[in-house]
Amino acid sequence: MTFFPTIQSFDDALASLPSADMRATAAATWRQAQLTKPEGSLGRLEEIAIFFAGWQARERPAIERGRVAIFAGNHGITDHGVSAFPPEVTIEMVRNFERGGAAINALSTAAGLELTVVPLALDRPTADFTTGPAMSETECLEALSAGAAAVEDGLDLLVVGEMGIGNTTPAAALTARSFGGTGRYWVGTGTGIDFEGLARKVRVVDAGLARHAGAPNTAFETLRRLGGREIAAIAGAVLAARLKRVPVILDGFITCAAVAPLAAANAAITEHCLAGHCSMEQGHHALLDRLRLEPLLRLSMRLGEGSGAAVAAQIVRSALAAHAGMATFAEAGVSGGQ
Template sequence: MTGFATVAAFEAALGALPAIDPDAAAAARARQARLTKPAGSLGRLEDIAVFLAGWQGRALPAIDRARVAIFAGNHGVTAHGVSAFPPEVTVQMVANFERGGAAINALAGAAGLELAVVPLDLDRPTADFTIAPAMDAYECLAALSAGAAVVEPGLDLLVLGEMGIGNSTAAAALCARGFGGSAADWVGPGTGVDDAGIARKRVVVDRAIAFHAAAPLTPFETLRRVGGREIAAIAGAVLAARMARVPVILDGFICCSAVAPLAAMTGAITDHCLAGHCSAEPGHRRLLDRLGLDPLLALGMRLGEGSGAAVATAIVRAALAAHGGMATFAEAGVSDAG
């Protein structure tokens, strides 16, 4: 997709989500039943292979080209002391990504992922969303379109991640506005703030939810009011990937929060998504439950950058290797239990 020129275009796409290819999924499931193993013995690896087959539209899915896209943005809400790190770290980490020195560089290489780093107006933080919308409509559409732009023809898999000091506060606000609850239900330590920092974050999120209470509870309005550019970009990438039938692996709490406003209106938005892992951020498990996603991993990670999703890519590749590389009972001359 080239992007979302208008709010109406974004909402139209959200209302016309393509579905999985049932014939391809059924063919993949039938192949699983013929492979030289007891039925169901590879557990979720079998389900992953069928999932990929359905979205790629072929009984033998493959990952020849996979991309991890990391979106970066800065947040005006950091003025309230909600992060353990100053906002300039966002710029510094983007430079680290571009030099190849971050965790995601190493993990993307190990997972066979090409890396796209997309900084979004880092010299212009979003507004403090306790007193104003984080973005105006034009800024939010630009961020959504920047996300859509990473979904290029030929991609077999898209992995998503983020970088942005202060964005765990925005993520908590998105979840609270999308799915309800107080700040205490969604706020966690993020980059590692202490108890006093968590208390400040809760006050900020509750204040933001109260300030925007009268605004429409549409996905677009929630993203632009209490989100961030990098978070809106993830939402745009998820939606564009759906329109192109590209399966997606989501990363941690912040990455998944980008989908929360969309899922609150259209639960089917996550049908083409896998949750790479459950992070150590307290609200992530609750969010995954609301999104209907069962994470592939739980390693106590809380870095962001798409790191957990990149590690999970190895599991997806293993699922496809077994699906495509094993012999059937007939090919191997092995007696079928059926």
């Protein structure tokens, strides 16, 4: 099934975002006030429970089926020496995911989440965005639809992750075009390049921004010109999750950068999203501010793969367990209820 067969279908979906269920939100808020604790004493755990209640449209939300979706793609701009690793590593890591040997395999199992891996034309890297668009219109629509296809009916939670050697460079370019700033502001060391490599990344991002400065400043055009297949797929998955009212936990800089063009067009896109963590990548903190998201964790992580978001999912499970499992003042026979 092609979820976004045309650019107009993508634009229309982004312009018509459903909202959370206010009745469920109100019911969950009332329940929190009745639980045997001082009001607000569980801090963000209370907010998370109410957030999930609104998007799941039930007073006591739960994660009966949660999914980590990892999207993988390769990038033509790696020819500029912007990564410490060759593109072949993307293929090798996808095999590692499929065999169960990566960090995200262990972390998704620990969080009680199923894992799906979606490789996207790994033998066909995107084009060099310093000389033209990274993807054709058709390629970008296909990537968006591949992401949307990962959001199956019946999911209670979606965690998005990525794998793509060199993809912090297009992520920085996407963020700069969406929210302003130069390559120097948004570019970080990624998987660990040296000072010269960092300077090359800055030049590549600035060259890409200059090359596409006259292009339409729409979410679709930004994604296709400066993004990558796995990044567009994440954008498609986040948008599809919103249409189905499935809460999303974003991972690091790259997954947040995938949402940046959407947020620049419609800031409400992040209302069904939580930021799992703030990574060590230079621009992630500033990007979270632009997306109006406060990270659940700060663990100095910079792996990608959805790893930080998977760890944050355990915080979410704790929040929902307390919300559903605690007794009310009336049930416990404790004075203090409203």
